Amino acid sequence: MQYEQIYRRSIEAPEEFWAEEAKAIHWHRPPQQILDYSNPPFRRWFVGGETNLCYNAVDRHLAERAEQLALVAISTETNVTREITYRELYREVNAFAAMLKQLDVGRGDRVVIYMPNMPEAVFAMLACARIGAVHSVVFGGFAAHNLALRIDDAQPKLLIAADAGMRGGKVIPYKAMVDAACAEAQSPPPKVLIVSRGLDAAEPKVAGRDEDYAALRAQVGDVEVPVEWLESNEPSYLLYTSGTTGKPKGVQRDVGGYAVAMAQSIRTVFDCAPGQVMFSTSDVGWAVGHSYNVYGPLIGGCTSLLYEGLPINPDAGIWWALCEQYGVRTMFSSPTAIRVLKKHDVDFIDRHDLSELKYLFLAGEPLDQPTAQWISGALHKPVIDNYWQTETGWPALTLLPGLDMKPVKFGSPGFPNLGYRMKVIDEQSGEEVAPGQKGVLVIQPPLPPGCMSTVWNDDERFLKSYFSHFNELLYSSLDWAIRDEEGYTFILGRTDDVINVAGHRLGTREIEEAISSHPRVAEAAVIGVHDELKGQVPLVFVTLKQAAAAEETATLAAEMMQRVTSSLGAVARPAHVHIVNALPKTRSGKLLRRSLQALAEQRDPGDLSTLDDPGALDEIRRALGK
Numbered sequence: 001m002q003y004e005q006i007y008r009r010s011i012e013a014p015e016e017f018w019a020e021e022a023k024a025i026h027w028h029r030p031p032q033q034i035l036d037y038s039n040p041p042f043r044r045w046f047v048g049g050e051t052n053l054c055y056n057a058v059d060r061h062l063a064e065r066a067e068q069l070a071l072v073a074i075s076t077e078t079n080v081t082r083e084i085t086y087r088e089l090y091r092e093v094n095a096f097a098a099m100l101k102q103l104d105v106g107r108g109d110r111v112v113i114y115m116p117n118m119p120e121a122v123f124a125m126l127a128c129a130r131i132g133a134v135h136s137v138v139f140g141g142f143a144a145h146n147l148a149l150r151i152d153d154a155q156p157k158l159l160i161a162a163d164a165g166m167r168g169g170k171v172i173p174y175k176a177m178v179d180a181a182c183a184e185a186q187s188p189p190p191k192v193l194i195v196s197r198g199l200d201a202a203e204p205k206v207a208g209r210d211e212d213y214a215a216l217r218a219q220v221g222d223v224e225v226p227v228e229w230l231e232s233n234e235p236s237y238l239l240y241t242s243g244t245t246g247k248p249k250g251v252q253r254d255v256g257g258y259a260v261a262m263a264q265s266i267r268t269v270f271d272c273a274p275g276q277v278m279f280s281t282s283d284v285g286w287a288v289g290h291s292y293n294v295y296g297p298l299i300g301g302c303t304s305l306l307y308e309g310l311p312i313n314p315d316a317g318i319w320w321a322l323c324e325q326y327g328v329r330t331m332f333s334s335p336t337a338i339r340v341l342k343k344h345d346v347d348f349i350d351r352h353d354l355s356e357l358k359y360l361f362l363a364g365e366p367l368d369q370p371t372a373q374w375i376s377g378a379l380h381k382p383v384i385d386n387y388w389q390t391e392t393g394w395p396a397l398t399l400l401p402g403l404d405m406k407p408v409k410f411g412s413p414g415f416p417n418l419g420y421r422m423k424v425i426d427e428q429s430g431e432e433v434a435p436g437q438k439g440v441l442v443i444q445p446p447l448p449p450g451c452m453s454t455v456w457n458d459d460e461r462f463l464k465s466y467f468s469h470f471n472e473l474l475y476s477s478l479d480w481a482i483r484d485e486e487g488y489t490f491i492l493g494r495t496d497d498v499i500n501v502a503g504h505r506l507g508t509r510e511i512e513e514a515i516s517s518h519p520r521v522a523e524a525a526v527i528g529v530h531d532e533l534k535g536q537v538p539l540v541f542v543t544l545k546q547a548a549a550a551e552e553t554a555t556l557a558a559e560m561m562q563r564v565t566s567s568l569g570a571v572a573r574p575a576h577v578h579i580v581n582a583l584p585k586t587r588s589g590k591l592l593r594r595s596l597q598a599l600a601e602q603r604d605p606g607d608l609s610t611l612d613d614p615g616a617l618d619e620i621r622r623a624l625g626k
């Protein structure tokens with residue numbers, strides 16, 4: 001069926017549409033009401049229905065695919081690969097659930113999980129889901145302070161951590177950070193379960209608090225723990241946003257709506273059927289990791305590849321080698337990762353047999369045209385941009401190759417996904433803008449199934465952060481967009497990323513695109529800085545594919561400025577181009593423009609808790625001469 005038809009039905013008759021979609025999952029008790037929207041903008045999907053994420057991701061597949069691989073965990077850090085069938089997954093998740101119960105964790109209790117991409121992280125998530133505990137995975141790259149903040153917000157009964165992580169061969173001592181975080185937190189968890197890989201044996205056990213996973217696992221043996229049937233709207237997990245625009249928000253997800261969204265999107269968006277292989281390169285600590293490393297592919301009966309390591313280790317061909325080896329059909333990564341690979345020879349891709357690979361999906365930040373063209377030219381496969389947020393939990397704008405694949409248009413993630421009522425409106429008037437006009441992207445509530453229920457413990461913040469920007473009750477995370485005549489939506493960046501030069505409103509992304517078209521540029525960040533005369537002027541920071549000689553920099557900068565002037569006009573001409581070695585990014589790979597801008601305007605760079613590499617900001621300070 002055509003996208004237009006199905007989409008229209010999802011919008012015009014949402015209850016009918018979702019009642020039908022809900023049949024894709026197992027319900028212990030069927031929903032009594034499809035949608036309750038009596039308290040806008042809060043909404044409840046599949047009210048009265050009882051189900052369980054773990055049952056749908058694991059138990060349900062035992063009859064038909066017990067011997068099929070559920071999970072393949074490859075680590076190029078520890079050089080261990082583990083292939084786990086659905087039967088083995090069932091066994092490990094049940095054992096883990098038994099351990100959780102022994103540690104006094106029950107329905108509604110929070111469990112913080114602080115682990116890299118290793119199978120036990122997935123077992124832990126599913127075990128929580130099985131017994132109705134609410135997991136909150138904290139990205140393993142965060143240090144003690146970030147962990148402490150999330151502990152205090154989630155108030156977990158248990159923290160599950162790896163002894164250590166590894167990045168590029170360097171051991172990252174998680175246990176030491178757990179101890180520091182517990183010391184800093186106001187309400188540290190009474191119990192800590194350490195999953196040791198023997199990477200960091202040095203940290204002493206805290207008596208009465210620390211438990212050892214291997215010891216408990218041996219003790220519980222092979223047991224079965226009955227599934228806890230949850231009402232559709234009970235919380236399943238909490239996940240904090242990336243913190244690009246400020247303090248991270250604790251996104252709360254439900255059970256039934258999320259299960260249905262996963263069952264649907266793995267098929268329609270990712271075109272991955274039972275038995276097929278999906279490889280998402282995300283960390284389990286991000287939204288993509290939750291939805292498309294764990295819940296989506298497993299609910300869909302697929303095989304999920306979980307990768308721990310750098311994309312260039314042992315060489316820049318590792319991901320494609322894995323695609324070849326496991327016959328990956330659907331791959332999912334981020335523009336940041338592809339820009340890393342772009343610095344290496346395409347031969348790393350060419351030498352692999354990628355005949356099984358059908359698509360590469362990319363999400364998380366604007367996909368610039370040079371990067372999109374480079375990777376689609378190298379792979380000879382469709383590269384599909386998709387736009388979403390931690391809050392939505394699954395793609396909001398996308399092409400739907402599993403339904404009806406529209407042609408890819410560079411720079412656009414495509415069309416509203418099923419159930420998403422999206423508009424581009426004028427910031428001031430709130431009126432829908434004409435095609436080709438810039439506006440703010442909004443979702444008309446009720447949000448579809450799978451999207452966040454609220455901010456954990458903070459309904460006020462949910463309303464204020466997402467629903468208070470316009471007179472009408474509209475959801476927005478404040479991204480700029482344009483919709484063209486054919487209905488393709490283009491994301492131009494965040495509304496606070498707009499530069500106002502003498503009354504001309506320029507998107508940072510437009511300028512970045514012009515700069516990135518220079519063949520020497522690896523990545524560009526553009527910010528607006530205060531200017532007495534013009535209000536604001538653009539300032540550019542770039543990294544190069546190969547370092548430039550000192551005498552070259554002035555010419556390169558002039559060439560880049562020329563590109564901006566010729567594509568956007570003299571008004572967009574940057575005041576200065578700074579060539580640097582690294583740009584400040586969040587741990588999830590997003591540019592921290594607000595910090596760049598603050599430094600350039602000699603202000604406090606703000607909340608840096610999610611900054612990846614503090615050295616990057618020092619270099620910027622030096623470049624700015626501050």
Ligand code: ATP
Nearest residue numbers: 241242243244245364365366386387388389390491
């Ligand atoms: P915070 O909300 O804490 O400031 P964040 O918005 O970076 O952090 P995420 O939920 O990880 O947290 O990111 C969602 C945002 O990422 C979107 O609102 C959008 O700005 C950007 N984004 C995601 N996918 C795309 C895409 N395909 N194209 C352009 N931008 C994208």
Ligand code: MG
Nearest residue numbers: 241245389477
């Ligand atoms: Mg956001």
